[in-house]
Amino acid sequence: MAPASVVIVGAGHGGFQVAASLRQNGFDGGITLIGDEPQLPYQRPPLSKDYLSGKIGLDLLLMRPEAFFADQRIELAMGVAVSEIDRAGKAVVLEGGKRLAYDHLVLATGARNRVPPLPGIELDGVCYLRNLAETETLKARLAAGRNAVVIGAGFIGLEFAAIARAKDIAVHVVELVDRVMARVVCPDTSAYFGQAHQKAGAVFSFGARVERIGGEDGKVTHVVLGDGRSLPADLVLISIGVVPNEELAAAAGLKVENGISVDEQLLTADPNISAIGDCASFPSRHSLRNPVRLEAVQNATDHARCVASRLVGKPYAYEALPWFWSEQGDLRLQIAGLTTGFQQVALRGDYDKGEYSAFCYAGDKLLGIESINKPADHAFARRLLAAGRNVTPEQAVDPGFDLRAAATARG
Amino acid sequence: MPQVTYVSYDGKSTTLDVPLGTSVMQAAVLHGVDGIVAECGGSCMCATCHVYVKDDQLAKLPEMELGEDAMLDGTASPRKPNSRLSCQLVMTPAMDGLVVNMPETQT
Numbered sequence: 001m002a003p004a005s006v007v008i009v010g011a012g013h014g015g016f017q018v019a020a021s022l023r024q025n026g027f028d029g030g031i032t033l034i035g036d037e038p039q040l041p042y043q044r045p046p047l048s049k050d051y052l053s054g055k056i057g058l059d060l061l062l063m064r065p066e067a068f069f070a071d072q073r074i075e076l077a078m079g080v081a082v083s084e085i086d087r088a089g090k091a092v093v094l095e096g097g098k099r100l101a102y103d104h105l106v107l108a109t110g111a112r113n114r115v116p117p118l119p120g121i122e123l124d125g126v127c128y129l130r131n132l133a134e135t136e137t138l139k140a141r142l143a144a145g146r147n148a149v150v151i152g153a154g155f156i157g158l159e160f161a162a163i164a165r166a167k168d169i170a171v172h173v174v175e176l177v178d179r180v181m182a183r184v185v186c187p188d189t190s191a192y193f194g195q196a197h198q199k200a201g202a203v204f205s206f207g208a209r210v211e212r213i214g215g216e217d218g219k220v221t222h223v224v225l226g227d228g229r230s231l232p233a234d235l236v237l238i239s240i241g242v243v244p245n246e247e248l249a250a251a252a253g254l255k256v257e258n259g260i261s262v263d264e265q266l267l268t269a270d271p272n273i274s275a276i277g278d279c280a281s282f283p284s285r286h287s288l289r290n291p292v293r294l295e296a297v298q299n300a301t302d303h304a305r306c307v308a309s310r311l312v313g314k315p316y317a318y319e320a321l322p323w324f325w326s327e328q329g330d331l332r333l334q335i336a337g338l339t340t341g342f343q344q345v346a347l348r349g350d351y352d353k354g355e356y357s358a359f360c361y362a363g364d365k366l367l368g369i370e371s372i373n374k375p376a377d378h379a380f381a382r383r384l385l386a387a388g389r390n391v392t393p394e395q396a397v398d399p400g401f402d403l404r405a406a407a408t409a410r411g
Numbered sequence: 412m413p414q415v416t417y418v419s420y421d422g423k424s425t426t427l428d429v430p431l432g433t434s435v436m437q438a439a440v441l442h443g444v445d446g447i448v449a450e451c452g453g454s455c456m457c458a459t460c461h462v463y464v465k466d467d468q469l470a471k472l473p474e475m476e477l478g479e480d481a482m483l484d485g486t487a488s489p490r491k492p493n494s495r496l497s498c499q500l501v502m503t504p505a506m507d508g509l510v511v512n513m514p515e516t517q518t
Contacts, residue, residue, distance in 0.1 A: 043452045050452075060437055060453075068443035298457075301450055305518065325456045332478075334456065375455070376481030383485060404484070 002312050003103030003272075004029045007092055009082050009248070010108035011035025012044065013297050014277030016063050017304030018106050019074045025312040031074045032100060034092070038079035039132055040066055045297060047135045048159040049327050052142070053166070061132070085252035087270055104272055106307055107249055107260055111242035111278040111295060116151070120213030125220030126236045129156050141235045145169050149223045149233040151210055153180040155326045157239035158193065161202045162329040171202040172231050174223070178206045183241075184324070184335065186345045186358050189370050196331055196354065205229075244279045244293060257281050259293035264317040266307050274310075276303035285319050286385070288341040288362060298323050321386040323378075334378035337368025337385045346393035348403075349374055357381070359396040366390050380407035413507035417462075419446045420515050429502045435511060436460040436497035446513030453498040458482040459518055460497040462511035469493055471505045488514030 006022060008015045011033050019033050035041065041063040050056045069076050077094070084093040091101045113128045115121060127141060128134045138160075142148075148164050150157045153175035161171045173180075179190035180197070194204065209226035213236055223231045246256040254268050255261040259281030266274050266282060277300035281291045302320035309316060324335040331354065342360035349356030357377040358370040369381035384391065384407040395401040412428040415435055419425075423445075429438040439447040439460075448459035455478050464472065472495065479499045483490050497511065 045454070046452045049454070059441060062441075064443050065441060071443065297450060302518075325451065325454065327454065375478035376484070379458070379481045379483075379485035408484070 002027060002029060005032070005102055006030070006104045006106060006311060007032045007034065007100055007102035008106045008108055009034050009092065010110050010245075010277070010279070011037070011041045011076075011078065012108060012110050012277065012300065013063075014110070014300030014304045015106070015108035016041040017301040018108065018276070018308050020064075020072070021305050021308035022311060023072045023074070025308055025314070027308070027312050029103070031072075032077060033069075033074055034077040034080050034082060034094075034100075036079065036081045037131060037133070040064075040069075040076070040078065042132060043297075044130070045325075047132065048129050048156055049163075052129070052135055052139055052160070053163045054139070058132075082248060085248060085273075087252050087273070090272060102272070104274070104311055107268075107273065107275040107279060108277050108300070108304070109245035109248060109279045111244045113238065114241045114243050115238065116210070116240060118210055118213055120215055120220070121238075123213055123215040123220045123236075124218050125215070125234055126213060126238060128238055129160055130242070138235075138237070142167060142169065145235040147232045148172070148235040148237065149174060149231050150237045150239060151223075152176075152238070152240035153204070154183065154239055154241060155181065157237060158197060158328050159326060160237050160239065161197055162200065162331075165197075165200045165202055166329070169235075172223075172233075173197070173202055173204045174208050174210055174225065174231075175204065175206050176209060180204075184339075185333070185370055186339065186342065186360055188345055188347060188351065189333070189358055189372065192351065192354060192372060193328065193331065193333070196329065200329055242278070242295060244281075246279055249273075249275065249279075257291065259291075261291065264319075265310055265315055266303055266318055267310075274307045276300060276307055282318065284322070284338070286322055287338045288367065292338070294322055294338075296322060296324050321382060323382055330373075332373050332375070334371045334375065335368060336371075336378060336381035337366075339368035339370070342367050344393060346396040348377070348396050348399075357396075359391065359393065361393060364390070364392065377403060380404055383407040413502055413504060414509075415502075415506070416508075416510045417444045417446070418510065418512045420513050431502050431504065433502055434498050435462070435500040435502070435509070438502075439497065446517070447497060448517040449498060450518075455479055455482055455496060455498060458486045458496060461486045461488060461514050461517060462495055462497045462500075463491055463514065464493045464495055465510045465512075466493050468506075468509055471503075471509070472500055473503070475499070486514070487516050487518050
């Protein structure tokens with residue numbers, strides 16, 4: 001039986017989608033969407049792309065206009081933090097003490113920036129790029145900046161680097177390991193992107209540790225590396241990843257393990273509480289290692305649909321194929337599947353031209369495909385992997401092999 | 412201002428004024444038109460803003476680029492000869508009066 005009321009904590013992609021999907025599925029009970037930022041629910045991917053570069057404004061960032069929420073009878077509580085879950089009383093306690101009862105609670109609390117314990121981290125000019133407020137600050141800094149130091153060469157750091165270079169700001173990227181995006185792509189793709197950013201004028205220090213952030217009068221002026229080098233900076237972007245917002249769940253006695261632990265239906269050990277998106281640690285048939293926690297729009301929204309469907313009495317085990325994307329300058333990176341744990345890579349297409357796909361394997365099992373400026377390959381990769389089909393490394397590198405046919409074959 | 416009519420899968424029709432330079436997807440999302448999901452925010456990455464265009468209007472649309480053509484192969488509802496991704500349909504004066512039909516599902 002459907003619950004009488006659903007309370008959703010977190011108004012990002014996942015939280016918003018639970019509310020929208022519940023109504024699409026004909027759910028008639030109460031829905032309350034609680035978010036700790038003041039704005040209506042908005043899309044995050046453009047923040048580090050078209051919004052930061054100035055190509056689109058706030059209106060196009062919103063998930064839906066305000067009227068949508070009234071039409072759909074979705075109660076919004078924006079700019080409100082939740083301080084506690086009272087599981088016995090089936091209620092959340094809001095900051096300030098107000099209680100909100102639920103029949104089912106969905107935790108879509110997301111993740112927050114990992115903040116390194118560096119001397120100088122509090123200086124004016126140290127920036128982040130995860131939410132709208134941080135992006136506004138960064139945008140203003142970008143307009144007046146000359147020298148940016150980026151700490152961490154992941155998606156966010158590199159997307160920022162591309163935009164900053166396009167605005168002719170000097171960019172120095174400091175990365176602890178020996179290549180860019182090491183956590184998510186194969187070495188070939190790291191090498192390609194590293195070179196492309198260097199061509200665009202970004203400077204990299206690999207295997208480099210930041211010692212401290214230096215400043216004058218409370219403002220950032222430079223970054224000191226472990227080897228003693230000092231890099232001039234009026235803007236420092238911290239982009240070393242995120243940590244899941246799991247404290248609320250942990251304090252309520254729910255199991256957390258790099259995220260809130262849920263089963264294959266995204267339910268916690270409490271039958272009245274689900275967790276989805278960046279904050280959820282779940283078993284995936286697409287992963288070599290389980291449980292996994294993924295930071296992606298696809299993951300958040302597909303999780304949301306799974307939970308909404310269960311709440312209206314149509315449960316299914318979550319098994320959507322994970323996919324990710326990044327846009328850095330002219331480069332479009334699309335990843336289908338989870339490649340963590342790969343042992344072998346087969347390259348298809350023209351690597352030197354920057355139009356190729358990297359097929360990543362563990363043994364002879366295809367784990368995932370990274371496509372660089374090859375959207376067709378990505379579209380086929382998603383169908384292929386979702387259907388659990390394999391393509392051998394020999395087939396992958398063969399230009400005569402018909403990937404479309406393999407992906408769209410019946411049966 | 413040019414207009415676009417959105418017809419939902421169950422036949423409900425909504426007509427919007429769409430400024431030049433705005434995409435058919437963006438206008439739909441801004442006005443909360445049901446049936447267009449646009450999960451990636453218009454980057455031609457997700458194929459969840461799939462629409463079917465009235466056949467005799469296909470020629471008025473911007474040409475399809477390779478990326479869109481490829482992503483259309485991954486739509487949740489069947490691809491047809493008149494399938495387009497609405498994030499790639501940026502309004503021009505020639506597109507005034509465009510009618511797009513939503514597929515049964517985007518995801």
